[in-house]
Amino acid sequence: MIHQARGSGPVPLSATTTCPDPRGVTRRLRREWGDVAWVELEPGVGAWLVMGYYELLTVTRQEKLFSSDARNWRLFQEGVVAPDSGLGPMMFWRPNVAGADGAEHRRLRRPIDDGVRRIDQRRMRRTVEALCRQLIDGFTEKGRADLVGDYAAVVAMLALADMFGLGTGQGHELLAALRAMFGSAGDAQAGNRRFEEILGGVLEARRQAPADDLTSHLLAHADLRDDAEVLQSMAAMISAAQEATTTWISQTFRLILTDPRFAGRLRGGRLGVDDALDEVLWRDPPMTNMPARYAMRDTELGGRRIARGDALILGLSAANDDPRVHGGATEIELGNRAHLAWSAGPHVCPAPVPARLITRTAVETALHHLHDVRLSVDPAELAPHPSPWTRCPASLPVRFRAAGDRP
Template sequence: MTDAQLTHTGAVRLYGPEFQQDPAGLYARIKREYGPVAPVLLDGDLPAWFVCGYREVHQVTSDSQLFARDTRRWNQWDNVPADWPQLGFVAYNPSLMFTEGDEHRRRAGAVSDALAEVDQFELRTLAEQAGDRLIDTFAGTGEADLMEQYASTIPLLVTAGMYGMPEADIPSLVRDITLSVNADAESAAAHQRVAEAMARLVELKHRQPGEDVPTRLIEHPSGLTDEEILLDLVVIIAAAHQPTSYWIGNTIRLMLTDDRFATTLAGGRASVGQALNEVLWQDTPTQNFIGRFATRDTQVGGQRVRAGDLLILGLAAANADPQLHSCGGAAGNHAQMSFGHGEHGCPWPAPELAEVIAKAAVEVLLDRLPDLTLAVHPEQLRWQPSVWMRGLVSLPVTFTPAYVPLGGR
């Protein structure tokens, strides 16, 4: 047994029935029992540190020298089985996700520059058009599953538009991105197909450059290689998909189950931004992030952390930190940790672009189907079993069937 495993004897399991039933309750119990940094066990009882205090998450994410991102630093690799369920989150690849230092700043800077040139008015138009097309497919039926038929698809359609993808290639990309995030036998093959699609897209943009993200990366003065570009395009579209989908779904759920938003459903838009921000604070899509790795022995939140130890960023727990809320820190601001923080946080302006997409998606839905009603009792809604993400399995609704012109809008 390693030193880390001995330290974590009797630690809380960050998986299993208690986590699935009430993750927020488990976060609160961990914080009460251990404080802002707690020993936890991942699947297979692999040890990690759960950083759940707001100040401590800020500290860890601000110091990329002491708490690094390259997963090859992990001191538990000898104990990780080949079929470990979380392997996809820690298996190293030379993408933007795992680079460090000057190399990371070069790659992240190029991505930020490419995203900064996205016209947010055009982006909103793309999102509205995607929303209208999806709503047209079910508006006449009077019922829908808004996760499967709406929220899970809009971010992919919009990102494909930002990438300047040929329209014929978009349906297969949407299918494969969706399959690749599922932890099943099809995910690896689907991920490979996504990488192949990005390689073809980079090749196309060399021949036919456009006003799109791949072309900007190709032409960026940082001199990115085609391999680097395709890897980072995969990272961007994967990061845009699930968190934004769940942000849309969680916001719709909040507005359908909280009386404060009843007037919005009746035809106003004033509260959509408030609901989006509240979800980031209280029901954020990215609950936890794996992770950071200590580059030397140190102390965090009163715990002794050894070189190579894994630190899980408890983003949802940090957002709910009682110390933050007791001093009014969460009231009406955007200082939540939902997009991470520091050098390896979500690259600017990606959070702004995600908000444009999510806000347009919710507003188009309310405009088109203003009498949306949840089709089941709120307690019957089921959440995905992921330790890392917080999103609904389905969001069944009913509404007055709407007329859709032949051929759609």
């Protein structure tokens, strides 16, 4: 099996997220490999990056051929990927909806889809706006803030915590636990334990006294067999949502703050927040790359021979840039929802509606209350938080005038 482009070693997947010009990287990969390229996840661990729009639809829709169950990953079975690999939190199998196929997936997915459908959007908007205002009140006086660490990440977590019936204090604790889990450092295991303890606590409380929240809904759902499955469903939703929502909010701010087409939005700029949200989903989808599917037999995809047990990473950002669907002009993006930011097939994100509501509310509330908000560093200095999966800016330091201050 040829797994290497002529003359050079495989490109690390993180080059598609951390380089200043990630699009340049995937375009080069496409020229060299076509729509499916061999990349490196960590030294000695390779996988296929699916960059073709139609190939990505094939991989996500044909679950009998491309399984979501990471126990089918050959490099894991053979011990090439260590059990304590930093890839674990995103890639290793867990007994939840993301790692299941077929009928088992549908059983675990139904409670999530039903739960998302039951969300009261007006109430959610009010709640998210209130918590955004509370956060903004906490830093307005200073006239400066980091819109990622002080705002986007916290709004995303507190909004999710509220969906599950957790209070603000527990929301902050959950965020700390999640950061430890995904930091892949020494405290990752402790973070994981604390994460499950907090969710277990609210689960127990709602068993005693049900309320109108997702935890109570999942507990009452006939498709979930026991508390362990309820807890796994909660964990799957929160961990899938936190990073993606934080990144969507942050990337939307970055676009509005750096692109002259959005400058002065409040003073009648040409494009509004919804346009920025759509443009980000096309150009910089919150999940740049999504793990993974595993080939169930030898097959062919985009002209490449895929071996049984190979991992295939969903190159959502690269697929949006496939020249067969995107000619390069931003105009085709406005109001066009044919992008793959939510992926496709049975595992397509179940929550684009609440995710948009949280993101739009977070961005609009900040723009409304922070006047003349502008970056306090050169845009070229904005580095992404290191991750092979997302391209979230590590920070967005801004200065502003509080509403009511004289210009």
